[in-house]
Structure formats: C-alpha cells, structure tokens
Amino acid sequence: YDSAWLKCYEPAAFTCALLNSQPMGFYAPAQLVRDARAHxxxxxxxxxxxxxxxxxLERRADGEPALRLGLRVVxxxxxxxxxxxxxxxxxxPFASVQDLATRAALDRGxxxxxxxxxxxASLSGNRHLAFWQVAATERPVPLGFATARGADLGEGRPLITAPSEAECIAADYASLGLTLGRHPLALLRARLAAAGLSPASEVARAANGASVRTAGIVLMRQRPSTASGVTFVTLEDESGQVNVIVWERVxxxxxxxxxxxxxxxxxxxxQQQDGxxxxxxxxxxxxxxxxxxLLTRSRDFH
Structure with a gap:
C-alpha cells in the first residue's frame, strides 16, 4: 500500500528512491524514468x-518537484x-572543464x-566539444586555440560539429542506460511501419486472438525456474511496452x-485475460x- 500511495501521489520521490536503490528488482532505470515522465x-x-x-529532487518554478539524475547513473x-x-x-562553481578536472582531481577515465x-554540457556544450576539451586538459593548448566555451578559437579551428540526434541517443544508452531524448525506435518508425510492424500502442488496442506483428527494444528477458521453460520478454518502443510469452518449443x-x-x-x-x-x-x-x-543492453534473466 505504501509503495502504491507514493507512486500515485509522489511519483518524483518514488522514482528517485528506486533509482538510488539500483541495481534492484524487475524494472531497469530506463523503465522507471519513462514511467515517471509519462506521469x-x-x-x-x-x-x-x-x-x-x-x-x-529539485523545486520547479511552480513549486512541484523535478527529478535530477545523479552521477551514480553514469x-x-x-x-x-x-x-x-x-x-x-x-x-x-566550476568555471570550465579544465577547472573541474584540476580541482576535483579527475583522471582521464x-x-x-x-x-x-x-x-x-553546462561547461562545454555538446558531447563533441566536451571530448575535445577533456583531451585539452592533458596537453598544452596550441596557439590560436581556446578552451572557453563559445570562445573564438582562432584561425585553423578544427571542425567540431554537434552530434546528431541518433549519436546522442546512442551515447545516452551506452553511458547511462537510458535517454531523455526520443526513443530509438522513433527514428525507425517509418521503416518499421513499411514492414507492417505495429507500435506497442496499436498492439494494446488489438482484439483478443488477433494476429500481431510488432518489434521493440528488448528491455528484459526472464525465465523463472517455476515456468517450465517459458521465457517472458518485455519489448519497448516509443509508444509503450509489449509483454511477450515465448513457450519452450518456440x-x-x-x-x-x-x-x-x-x-x-x-x-x-x-491474449487478453483479466485486463x-x-x-x-x-x-x-x-x-x-x-x-x-543505437544498441542498448537488455537486463537478462534477473
């Protein structure tokens, strides 16, 4: 009851506590964050x-709590x-990446x-600039270059373009296991639709007994010892999740x-039964x- 009350009335605090208790339980951080944002x-x-x-938790301008992800998720x-x-x-406060590296005595890793x-991002801008500035903390900066964010780096500045949306999503999953950007399958939806694959939102509205074709990121696989070889798979796309039952023979x-x-x-x-x-x-x-x-690692058999 306590958990249900917290999830209903204090979803930010509830999610914050679960994230700080990882690794644990059935749900991955990506699922917890997605559910919190949906609420x-x-x-x-x-x-x-x-x-x-x-x-x-941080206080928003309207007084409601916002959830700030902690460094532990990196x-x-x-x-x-x-x-x-x-x-x-x-x-x-830190003035630059160099200032952070020096005062916090952080190694390259x-x-x-x-x-x-x-x-x-608050110190360097996009990820590509961040990596360039990290590299600059270990060597003298060449004449004509600068390390301050937004500074004129002079003639001969290397072309540092911002990462694409796909690159940012890939980096999010690789480094955090979640993204606050669009879901990876949102970038592939047109191609999936052309192949006749339904999003999770349409699967949820299908009739009992309907033949369905869908695809999703594998969030989790579970094979309980009491399930006689049955594997339960959770798929996710940009519209929701699909719970899949795979019988042992299949x-x-x-x-x-x-x-x-x-x-x-x-x-x-x-198959629909009891809701x-x-x-x-x-x-x-x-x-x-x-x-x-845009590959993300699933949480297998936990």
Missing amino acids: GVEVRPVDTCASGWDST KSLSQSGADRLVAARAER DLEALASAGAL GSAQRRALIESRLLEVHGEL VTHLIARRLIDRSSLLGE
Whole structure:
C-alpha cells in the first residue's frame, strides 16, 4: 500500500528512491524514468554543475518537484571521483572543464565518462566539444586555440560539429542506460511501419486472438525456474511496452533470436485475460542490424 500511495501521489520521490536503490528488482532505470515522465514528472539530466552522487529532487518554478539524475547513473564514473567533484563544487562553481578536472582531481577515465554521458554540457556544450576539451586538459593548448566555451578559437579551428540526434541517443544508452531524448525506435518508425510492424500502442488496442506483428527494444528477458521453460520478454518502443510469452518449443527452435536480439521482431497471437495483455510468440526475428549504433543492453534473466 505504501509503495502504491507514493507512486500515485509522489511519483518524483518514488522514482528517485528506486533509482538510488539500483541495481534492484524487475524494472531497469530506463523503465522507471519513462514511467515517471509519462506521469508528469520532469526528469533533468545528469549535470556536473548540479548533480550529486544520488538522484535528487529539485523545486520547479511552480513549486512541484523535478527529478535530477545523479552521477551514480553514469557508467564507468568512479564514486571517489564523483565525491571529489561534489566537494570541489561546494567550494565554488566550476568555471570550465579544465577547472573541474584540476580541482576535483579527475583522471582521464572519469572525465571521458562524464563527457560521454553529456554531463559536461553546462561547461562545454555538446558531447563533441566536451571530448575535445577533456583531451585539452592533458596537453598544452596550441596557439590560436581556446578552451572557453563559445570562445573564438582562432584561425585553423578544427571542425567540431554537434552530434546528431541518433549519436546522442546512442551515447545516452551506452553511458547511462537510458535517454531523455526520443526513443530509438522513433527514428525507425517509418521503416518499421513499411514492414507492417505495429507500435506497442496499436498492439494494446488489438482484439483478443488477433494476429500481431510488432518489434521493440528488448528491455528484459526472464525465465523463472517455476515456468517450465517459458521465457517472458518485455519489448519497448516509443509508444509503450509489449509483454511477450515465448513457450519452450518456440524458444528452443529460435534460440539465437530470443537470446541475442537487441531489437526483436515478434509475430504472434494476442491474449487478453483479466485486463492483462500478452503476445504469444510464434516467430522471432532478430532486427538488431536496424539499430546500427543505437544498441542498448537488455537486463537478462534477473
């Protein structure tokens, strides 16, 4: 009851607590963040100028809480480095990436982890500029170059273009395991629709017993010991999630697609019972090649 009350009336605090308790439970951070945003919670990105180690609540202008992602969600960032960063920032705000690196005594690995996560945006701008400025902290800056954000870098400035939306999404998943941008499949929707694949929102409206073809990012695979070889798969796209049941016979015959896919196409029959909808799989197809760099690791068999 307590958890249900918190989720209903204090969704920002509820999600914040779950994120700070990771790794745990059935739901991945990406699912928690997506659900919170769907229920009206403003989720703010990891920021070296604002984030602590844990995710925190910040007050919006209208008085409602916003959820600030913590440094703990940045993959490959050491907690000791994050602690030094927070301590140095408490003394005075960071003026630049160089200032952060020096005062927090961050090594190259921690700096690159922050750059990859987009956590240096307040100091450097986009990720490409962040990586360039991280590299500049370890060598003298050539004559005619500058490190300050937005400064005139002089004649001979290297062409540093902003990353594409797809690159940002790929970097988000690689470095954070989630994105606050568009879902990867939003970028592929036209191609998926042309192949006759329905989004999750349409699957949810299909009639009981309908034949369905859909595809989604594999968020999770579970094979409980009490399920007699049945595998439960959760797929996600930009419109929602689809719960898939793969019977042992189907899974054994199409094991590679079941186990290895990051983007999985499923053909099956929709089953609705007591308000719960499942897709009973008949055919599984690995469509991971469509993702290119937009691959995200699933949480398997937890």
